[in-house]
Amino acid sequence: IAANDKAALLEALQGWPAADTMAALTHLRPARARVMFDWIPDALGLKVMAELDPDLRSVLFSETALTTFSNIIAMMDVDEAVDTLLELPRSFAAQLVSAHPEAETIAAVLQARDDSAATVMRLGVLMAPADWTVAQLTQDIRARSQNLGKIDMMFVVDTARKPLGFLRFREVLAASDEVILSDILHPELLLVSADWDREDVLSMARAKNLHAIGVIDSTDKLVGGLSPRELGEIVREEAEEDMLRMGSVSPATTQFDSPFTILRRRLPWLLGGLGGAGFAAGVIGSFEDALAQAAVLASFIPVVMATAGNAGIQASTVSVQSLTSGVNWRGDFGGRILRELSGAMLNGLSIGSITALMVLLVSQFIPLHAPVYLALTALCALTLVTTIAGTIGAVIPFVLKSLRLDPAVATGIFITTTNDVFGVLIFFLVASALYL
Amino acid sequence: IAANDKAALLEALQGWPAADTMAALTHLRPARARVMFDWIPDALGLKVMAELDPDLRSVLFSETALTTFSNIIAMMDVDEAVDTLLELPRSFAAQLVSAHPEAETIAAVLQARDDSAATVMRLGVLMAPADWTVAQLTQDIRARSQNLGKIDMMFVVDTARKPLGFLRFREVLAASDEVILSDILHPELLLVSADWDREDVLSMARAKNLHAIGVIDSTDKLVGGLSPRELGEIVREEAEEDMLRMGSVSPATTQFDSPFTILRRRLPWLLGGLGGAGFAAGVIGSFEDALAQAAVLASFIPVVMATAGNAGIQASTVSVQSLTSGVNWRGDFGGRILRELSGAMLNGLSIGSITALMVLLVSQFIPLHAPVYLALTALCALTLVTTIAGTIGAVIPFVLKSLRLDPAVATGIFITTTNDVFGVLIFFLVASALYL
Numbered sequence A, B: 001i002a003a004n005d006k007a008a009l010l011e012a013l014q015g016w017p018a019a020d021t022m023a024a025l026t027h028l029r030p031a032r033a034r035v036m037f038d039w040i041p042d043a044l045g046l047k048v049m050a051e052l053d054p055d056l057r058s059v060l061f062s063e064t065a066l067t068t069f070s071n072i073i074a075m076m077d078v079d080e081a082v083d084t085l086l087e088l089p090r091s092f093a094a095q096l097v098s099a100h101p102e103a104e105t106i107a108a109v110l111q112a113r114d115d116s117a118a119t120v121m122r123l124g125v126l127m128a129p130a131d132w133t134v135a136q137l138t139q140d141i142r143a144r145s146q147n148l149g150k151i152d153m154m155f156v157v158d159t160a161r162k163p164l165g166f167l168r169f170r171e172v173l174a175a176s177d178e179v180i181l182s183d184i185l186h187p188e189l190l191l192v193s194a195d196w197d198r199e200d201v202l203s204m205a206r207a208k209n210l211h212a213i214g215v216i217d218s219t220d221k222l223v224g225g226l227s228p229r230e231l232g233e234i235v236r237e238e239a240e241e242d243m244l245r246m247g248s249v250s251p252a253t254t255q256f257d258s259p260f261t262i263l264r265r266r267l268p269w270l271l272g273g274l275g276g277a278g279f280a281a282g283v284i285g286s287f288e289d290a291l292a293q294a295a296v297l298a299s300f301i302p303v304v305m306a307t308a309g310n311a312g313i314q315a316s317t318v319s320v321q322s323l324t325s326g327v328n329w330r331g332d333f334g335g336r337i338l339r340e341l342s343g344a345m346l347n348g349l350s351i352g353s354i355t356a357l358m359v360l361l362v363s364q365f366i367p368l369h370a371p372v373y374l375a376l377t378a379l380c381a382l383t384l385v386t387t388i389a390g391t392i393g394a395v396i397p398f399v400l401k402s403l404r405l406d407p408a409v410a411t412g413i414f415i416t417t418t419n420d421v422f423g424v425l426i427f428f429l430v431a432s433a434l435y436l
Helices: A006-014 A018-027 A030-039 A042-051 A054-060 A063-075 A078-087 A090-097 A103-110 A134-143 A169-174 A198-208 A228-246 A259-286 A288-293 A295-324 A330-362 A371-402 A407-434 B006-014 B018-027 B030-039 B042-051 B054-060 B063-075 B078-087 B090-097 B103-110 B134-143 B169-174 B198-208 B228-246 B259-286 B288-293 B295-324 B330-363 B371-402 B407-434
Strands: A126-129 A154-157 A163-167 A190-193 A213-216 A222-226 B126-129 B154-157 B163-167 B190-193 B213-216 B222-226
Touching (some): A063 A090, A090 A103, A163 A169, A163 A213, A190 A198, A228 A295, A228 A407, A228 B228, A288 A407, A295 A371, A295 A407, A295 B259, A295 B295, A295 B407, B134 B169, B154 B222, B198 B228, B228 B295, B259 B288, B259 B407, B288 B295, B295 B330
Parallel strands (some): B126 B154, B190 B213
Antiparallel strands (some): A213 A222
């Protein structure tokens, strides 16, 4: 369709709802989608943008479509405009923001740090003076019902716009007209500064079990709020970041990275892994005589490395998960490590026994030197390696946390390579003692 | 403190707020915390329970505290009681539920599947007939304001309790008294059945960009709702599950697992890894002559395995993340794979060059046979291995997704072992061609 016939396309789109237009866009190649987006009328463009995930909005953006984008952003409400502009390159965002009626407020948010509370907060919150009655509040809302947009929260503020508490819609509904707002406000409001780290905001909200959060600026004035929806957004973004960190890529990684960005965002981790593997290679190199004597031992290297790596990743994942979910039972720490150690030992015994049996089975078909001792080596080495790898994996995230480092980083290449080196070392030591 | 002096403890607690009592509890060992919890008065116990994470509530539970728990649950509102009971063993939950005034409703939820929408939905939703006026609704809310509990959503239903739409609190506030509810209701309501999978509910809500979700039973009657807060809860739980799956443990895993549960929940993955490593061992075994000839080649096994494993995990993490976040740009699939392939090749060239340089450097100090050819082997093998591992890692999650399997499982042991086998095979083939 997107060959070059603009008129035909627009006619076809006329009858489609915005969701279908969006679906069509995501089936096109990015370059064509951009052309199509530039063609469609601004009003439809706004609807499509609203349905799109913020990550995808930036893909639709091209320099030629600058005017289209500018018009669309001017039509958005404050919070949508912020969401969209945050995904675009800074220099273009600065050009586009001027079109919006509330350009100043938005520009302030755009200058905030990426991971601060400012970039997720909701600007469209209702602020009411504490001495108003419910009737006055209702009248105010009625008067402004046209541009009420997406107000999800109502805060009560004093004359200097300092927040005093929040209102629940249902309690305002239930209250009679003459009730003063200060009588029904909830003072248990969590106040955070706009430049706070999101993750800190989230963990504080969880620790205090509060869901209404007011965002204040440096002069204690209320500038916005975080409702459960924004907290959910933070949870989602933090979870994505943790997932990417655990997968050993930079948390800024997206699926739209160019090959050179891929290089820049992944190579450091690969080099870390290479360094660790270099140690393991050194360990193997120092046992070169043993290997020349019995090349069969080399076959066990992948088994030892895979088992050590997997047992470590499993244990550290559980530790990281318990740390990031905020379920932190301090008194249970000793018990937990003991459980991990016993569990890892049971797993190690199972893996070791199975491997030993396999060795004995294989020796029936392929002549092996001293198969019983080789099986015994596999049993002892794998039990030891799994136990140690599991315990290291479970403990390291807690160590990193207490050093104020991100425990999610631990589960990636760090633990795997540590365990690779230990695993190979233990295996060759056991083999030297039992087999050679 | 918790030695045995109940009276002294209670006196000390008298002055403390509930949050501090909770903090004290989580610093005790579980057995002692349980004793302490059994001692404290029921009203304080209720507050502590409300502050605690649901996962931790079950830790406080012991059979001796059955009456305490039963009293506390009877005091909770419907949704809190459900949250708590869901974390307890089924047999005890059944005993405890009878104490609650709405025992029947709760029991129905407890019988639902663990991953269904029923277990997260909010039961305390307000249902109003479509022919009511705003004044009637306001009066109803006022009359019930005592037991209004935590109502977050208002649905409009017909006479058979079939949902017609939802109301926004702010619009009800803004509307004048004589407006009929059917005039201000929003019909764009997503209706899901209580036995739907949560993940399906979430992806549908995202696809349609709807935030108000009504839950209906088999006869189309409205039984509850999902507000942004519950959707956030689902996101959090799904992210936790994905994280655990990526870490190669069963998603039911918690930090409170006993050693035997650890065995049961982790061994299957370790065995999978062992199977894969067995293949890699077989590959190495078939090159035993080459190894006996040049034992130095064994030192490269960990380097090849670590690089292949890490490159694969990185690429698959990005794919899984783009799949689970719902940002799925179909038209960009070919471009994405091409970018991953080029990026992996650049990474491979870097890793290969560095390793080759290291080999040449090491050969200055340790006599190596034909160091230039060994370096060339490292360069070619690592470039090839990284390119293939990265591409496999990026593609497999999409393949699994189209086979309707969970792509998060892919990033764990599956991709690592596939890449181990390929990596070792490619390395020995290159080594045989270039070095021997």
